[in-house]
Amino acid sequence: MTDTPTPAPEHVAPQADPMAGPQPDNGGRLVHLVRRFAPWLAALGRLTRHQVRFALLVIGAGWGAIRESMRPNSWRRPVIYEFRATLRQVVSGGFLSIVITATLTGLMVVSQAAYWLGYAGMAQMTGSILVSVLVREISPILVGIIIMGRSGMLSLTEIGMMVLGGEVRALQARGIDPFLALVMPRTFAFTLGGFTLGMIFAVVSLLMGFVVAHSTGAITSSVWTFFFNVLGAMTTWDYLIIPLKFVLVGFFVGLGACVSGLTVSSNDTMATIMPRGFARGIMLVLVVNILFMLDF
Amino acid sequence: MTANAPLLELRNVVPSFEETGLMPAPYNLRIMPGECAVVDCRDFERAAMFADLCSGMVSLTQGTIRFMGLDWAALRDRQLNALRGRIGRISRSSSWLNLFGTHLNIMLPHLYHTTDPFDNVVLRATELGNRFGFPGLPTSAPDRLSGADLARAACVRAFMGRPDLLVLEDISDTLPEENILPFFEMMTTARDRGCGVLWFVRSAAAWHEYRKAVNIHMRLLDEGLFPMRVV
Numbered sequence: 001m002t003d004t005p006t007p008a009p010e011h012v013a014p015q016a017d018p019m020a021g022p023q024p025d026n027g028g029r030l031v032h033l034v035r036r037f038a039p040w041l042a043a044l045g046r047l048t049r050h051q052v053r054f055a056l057l058v059i060g061a062g063w064g065a066i067r068e069s070m071r072p073n074s075w076r077r078p079v080i081y082e083f084r085a086t087l088r089q090v091v092s093g094g095f096l097s098i099v100i101t102a103t104l105t106g107l108m109v110v111s112q113a114a115y116w117l118g119y120a121g122m123a124q125m126t127g128s129i130l131v132s133v134l135v136r137e138i139s140p141i142l143v144g145i146i147i148m149g150r151s152g153m154l155s156l157t158e159i160g161m162m163v164l165g166g167e168v169r170a171l172q173a174r175g176i177d178p179f180l181a182l183v184m185p186r187t188f189a190f191t192l193g194g195f196t197l198g199m200i201f202a203v204v205s206l207l208m209g210f211v212v213a214h215s216t217g218a219i220t221s222s223v224w225t226f227f228f229n230v231l232g233a234m235t236t237w238d239y240l241i242i243p244l245k246f247v248l249v250g251f252f253v254g255l256g257a258c259v260s261g262l263t264v265s266s267n268d269t270m271a272t273i274m275p276r277g278f279a280r281g282i283m284l285v286l287v288v289n290i291l292f293m294l295d296f
Numbered sequence: 297m298t299a300n301a302p303l304l305e306l307r308n309v310v311p312s313f314e315e316t317g318l319m320p321a322p323y324n325l326r327i328m329p330g331e332c333a334v335v336d337c338r339d340f341e342r343a344a345m346f347a348d349l350c351s352g353m354v355s356l357t358q359g360t361i362r363f364m365g366l367d368w369a370a371l372r373d374r375q376l377n378a379l380r381g382r383i384g385r386i387s388r389s390s391s392w393l394n395l396f397g398t399h400l401n402i403m404l405p406h407l408y409h410t411t412d413p414f415d416n417v418v419l420r421a422t423e424l425g426n427r428f429g430f431p432g433l434p435t436s437a438p439d440r441l442s443g444a445d446l447a448r449a450a451c452v453r454a455f456m457g458r459p460d461l462l463v464l465e466d467i468s469d470t471l472p473e474e475n476i477l478p479f480f481e482m483m484t485t486a487r488d489r490g491c492g493v494l495w496f497v498r499s500a501a502a503w504h505e506y507r508k509a510v511n512i513h514m515r516l517l518d519e520g521l522f523p524m525r526v527v
């Protein structure tokens with residue numbers, strides 16, 4: 001408190017600095033700008049939080065699935081049944097798509113590589129180019145996308161509808177853990193299915209490419225020599241990384257689909273579940289492949 | 297679980313209103329082994345939510361729920377699931393997985409919680425199915441069965457595997473007349489070996505014929521759970 005008398009209110013207004021005049025305007029403009037962009041910023045923040053939440057969920061659920069799978073007690077009869085049913089669905093459902101896609105890819109990549117490398121006088125590089133381009137890089141992405149489309153979206157929809165319909169809660173009421181009964185077996189079925197379909201894809205694409213290239217004269221060696229060259233071009237790391245990529249793509253596609261299905265909210269419908277699940281699946285397939293590309 | 301201890305005990309339980317929609321009033325209920333408690337509730341959803349509450353599936357703001365002497369809130373996931381496996385439950389809706397045939401739906405909890413040989417489980421389910429009027433176990437998907445068959449299948453599933461507590465939602469409108477007596481018989485057999493029964497009914501007609509064997513009668517209203525006199 002000071003002894004200085006406070007000026008009367010009517011005395012204050014005339015003393016206001018002319019420079020102070022625009023200040024409320026600036027403030028108002030700022031508030032106006034904030035108000036204008038606030039919904040955009042809020043949406044951006046919401047999206048970021050949502051994406052981070054899913055990434056953390058996938059990491060946690062992945063660790064949980066691996067840890068639970070180590071316990072023999074987790075592999076109860078309904079869990080094994082679910083694993084078998086999903087594996088059958090993943091492999092038999094994706095088999096034809098994998099063969100057709102592998103044939104088309106083989107026609108394009110192998111025949112083109114054989115033709116252009118032969119044209120450039122670098123035919124001895126054919127094996128190593130095919131291993132690094134087709135088997136190591138393209139196959140896991142295409143296999144991941146096919147598994148996701150044929151089986152991942154199915155799992156996502158099934159589990160999502162079960163959550164919305166209350167069946168998952170009914171399972172819990174009977175003491176059946178949905179993570180053990182649905183997520184874990186499906187994830188590992190996708191993992192095994194990813195490996196199986198990936199190997200089929202690699203063999204079929206190389207074989208079909210060879211057939212076309214051989215028939216057009218771009219490759220003159222026998223099929224055994226061709227495959228010997230391809231295998232010879234593979235390094236020790238390739239023998240580890242290529243199966244690992246197939247396994248991880250299957251694992252994350254399955255896990256992502258199940259987690260997305262299990263975390264639907266009551267506001268969700270098929271129209272919101274499916275696009276979100278598709279985008280997440282594609283993201284997971286690409287992330288797995290990009291991580292390997294960075295490291296090796 | 298000690299002798300003479302309640303099988304299910306709700307002591308001053310106040311459920312989370314946001315989660316359940318149940319009135320946040322203290323709920324008290326005590327079922328001893330072999331007792332049958334009938335809870336009158338006209339609203340199916342409220343009855344199902346209260347059944348979930350008794351099964352430890354709802355978070356509480358106050359009070360404790362003990363089943364077989366164990367506090368649901370103090371248990372971890374595996375223990376929770378194992379304990380829920382001791383409850384035979386008839387749900388009125390959303391309890392069938394169309395991923396599997398009805399036979400697997402019936403046997404699923406038993407196959408999950410026990411290591412009984414598969415053939416024995418099938419045999420027991422078939423026997424129970426016969427008692428409820430099935431010629432065998434229905435293998436078609438649940439969504440292809442009629443309401444009456446689903447009610448029969450729900451009874452078979454609930455009574456499978458010697459449960460310690462039966463939580464029965466009201467299916468009296470879909471259960472065929474000829475299955476009422478087997479239903480009462482199975483309930484009495486279960487009670488004779490110490491199983492408690494928590495039976496939700498919509499009207500007096502549903503339990504009229506069984507009223508002499510009922511120990512507790514309560515009414516679940518918007519305002520809470522109120523004891524009634526068993527007439």
